[in-house]
Amino acid sequence: MKFTKLLTGAVLALGLATTAMAQDKTKVGFVFVGPVGDGGWTYEHNKGRLAVEEHFGDKVETVFVESVAEGPDSERVMTQMALNGADLIFTTSFGYMDPTINVAKKFPNVKFEHATGYKQAENVATYSARFYEGRAIQGHIAGKMTKSNIIGYIGSYPIPEVIRGINAAFIHARKANPDVQFKIVWAYTWFDPAKEADAAKVLIEQGADVVLQHTDSTAPQAAAQEAGNVVTFGQASDMGQYAPFPRVSSIIDDWAPYYIARTQAVMDGTWTSGNTWDGIGAGMVGIGKISDAVPADVKAEALLLKASLADGTYHAFTGPLNKQDGTPFLAEGEVADDGTLAGMNFYVEGIEGDIPQ
């Protein structure tokens, strides 16, 4: 296996050499799962990248590759960035988890940041956003604003991230309005605007006058606008072109503060691995302007909720809460731990229907 050693040796040496050479300019790589023009998930990550460039100016160089398939393609792109002297690489899709760990092993001097995963290493940190905090606020506004007491929810795939959002929204919608019912439709796609439009229309036809979406296109907004009396919330980006109505607020992915902070840490040599799960407080989850279509008192309550979530005085999953089947989930005053939240695969009590499978 001499050849093997030689090769790994060469990779390591190059890894060292290139980082040493690039001292003057910090090179930051981004691996994107979709096109930067998707108007949603990747679009927002790319905005974070641009913010890094703007913040550091000449001191930083960013590179990115878009529409990188998960699996071997992503592994190749990460390696390529590392070989070309990247000091820090952000990999922005859950499916990049194992590839990131693999590549990180080969380049101990390059720092990796993997979004939404759970595997860390000496030089691999993970980060994600507590979008459910934003869902709680949406749930509250939704509960207050619905007249039909039916709230529609468009899910992508039944995974913990989405289920967590549904639960957070439901808990706070019920608090605001005990008669609220959720209608949940799974699109089974990450991206298919036409299907999202259909899903929104179906929910509206079935009596929903508030539609929450966990998919990134503006299709549901347009469907709501056409229906005329349906409230929606922007997802991923502000979707301000549909404000003040139907879009009354939004959850905005704001990666810029984190990306800037981590780049700074690499420059200062203070970067350490870890798991960051930030919410409204740290600015990773932005709450888009609550429009005037929302009654003043509801808006005030929502802002109060936002403030308490931001300063940590309130947690979106606070007991007493039961699971859907009636078994206790959280006792009075108890707060859900991050492990449970991260792998959440059950509905809370009151939601009707089953999670597929």
Place this chain on the structure above:
Amino acid sequence: MDLSAINPLLFVAGFLVAATPLIFAAIGELVVEKSGTLNLGVEGMMITGAICGFATAVETGSPLLGFAAAAVGGAALSLLFAFLTQITLANQVASGLALTLFGLGLSALLGQSYVGIKPPRLPDINFGPLADIPVIGPILFTHDVILYLGIILVAATWAVLKFTRAGLILRAVGESHDAAHALGYKVVRIRTLAIMFGGACAGIGGAYISLIRVPQWTEGMTAGIGWIALALVVFASWKPWRLLLGAYLFGGITQLQLNLQGAGVAIPVEYLAMSPYVITIIVLVVLSRHKGGAPACLGRTFHASS
């Protein structure tokens, strides 16, 4: 579970809209295939139409101009296919796939500055009292002009193919290009025109997604509808009216699936999402009993001296 939550009128009206992009793309492809050419590039022409239409509508403020531009864009792209397959006699399957790849890339380049913009809206036609007729009114008389145009186009295609000399020539070229050539018809010219018609229709279908059904521009937003259109043509065994029916069936199943979910029926979503494709296969089998009626020269290259 609450099935009463499903409003049958809105359900039907909903799938009329959902089927429209499919109808356009498929009726265009039907004509192309009738002429004996198989163009697998529908998805690429649709997405190109989607961005051409979107950009034009945004810049001019007129959705109708947008649709016109989409037709031009789709037809222009299809000319590339026509050149490859009719002039340089390249393989049609490969050329069509290449066209899709090219169209997806091209549309993304053209659309870079149109992400996150809201296009001008095409209003529904005001039918006045007609829309108030019970049952029929809300289903039939609450739509935009393009939707009706799609249905008219199907009828027109049917009539032209069946009753006119032009239709006869087109079918003759598709059934036997050598015989048609011997009779003095310009096979290449006729096929090129058919391909351009297909491109224009696919373009309009794409623009219907980006301007009406969604409406927004994002890369790759046609998400496979062009491929379904291809299936639909065969599903319809190259008959325009059956194509219309098939488009409603395809649109209807997706709508039904979402409706059932919303009503709380525990359905395995993946398996229902498969159902249109499985049903197409079954229909293909059933139809093939009485000879499907594929144009005899479909996919074959024509060269005058061969």
Place this chain on the structure above:
Amino acid sequence: MIRLEKRPQASRAFSLATPVLAVVATMFFGGLLFATLGKDPIASIVTIFWEPLFGEFSFFYRPQLLIKGAPLVLIAIGLSLGFKAGIWNIGAEGQYIMGALFGAGVGLAFYPAEGFHIFPLMVLAGAFGGWLWAMIPALLKVKFGTNEILVSLMLVYVAEQFLASMSLGLMKNPEGFGFPGSRNLQQYESAFNADLIEGSGMHWGVVAALIAVIFAYVLLTKHRLGFAIRVTGEAPRAAKFSGVNPTRLVLFCLGTSGLLAGLAGMFEVSGPAGQVTIDFNVGYGFTAIIVAFLGRLHPIGILLAGLLMALTYIGGDIAQSQLGLPAAAIQVFQGMLLFFLLALDMFTNYRLRFGRTEVA
């Protein structure tokens, strides 16, 4: 007046020269495109074509070429047999998925037992999965005369839904905290399709692809079945008279292409990809159709075409990160390459005649 005249025999010189001409033409027009986008055209072209092969880090990219090219070649070889005979399997993507699901399913069923029998069983299961999926259009065609283009295409979408269902349900990693996707087979030694020589990119899928190339070459040139395939494609009537059994040919061609696509999926899921995930399939099945035609349905041609496609993918990604070219520009560039290859292919079988010639 310019007209095309069919050559009595395909021109060997042109069949070798046209790919080169096509690449040169693509470089020129691609360069124009990149220049329009405000990028240095020369640097872009060099990055795409030169960098992966001979650049500073070619020691890394060359093995990647094998990893990216192997599934393309493996699938395209299978498809080319059918295409030659006029049997159109365009659903290799679905067969690829099913091969991966069957193969991974067997591997996962054994977990965590170790043993030398596991990987061979997975290979068999993968081949079987792909074969099974291709048998559906094959049997329907044979029994009912159903169009195989459409049935195989429809089955791609059915397979994609199976894939989603498996990633979210049956094959979901029980230790994955509820996230979709199976266990990573790279971390399960008995099931891992590792590089035979570490870092070389040579995994079993590459070996299988090379074997398939040789197998196809021998079949087509030396075997009766190869003769049957060729004759059926060129003159279906003559084929009947010469005793070719069309039913068996359909079953063989579709079955073989499904089997190879299934193998490609299985080697991918147990090796470079490692996991069954919702987005496991990345279009190899469709790209392989293009590869088959670029290679002119000839085994050696397919091998080269597969590597060329792989090169543009890898070079394209490098150009994205180093020069900031958008992914869409790379896609357009690939489209151009295909167009030129397809268009120029004309000169292999036809020649241009200037002026009036007597009617042929």
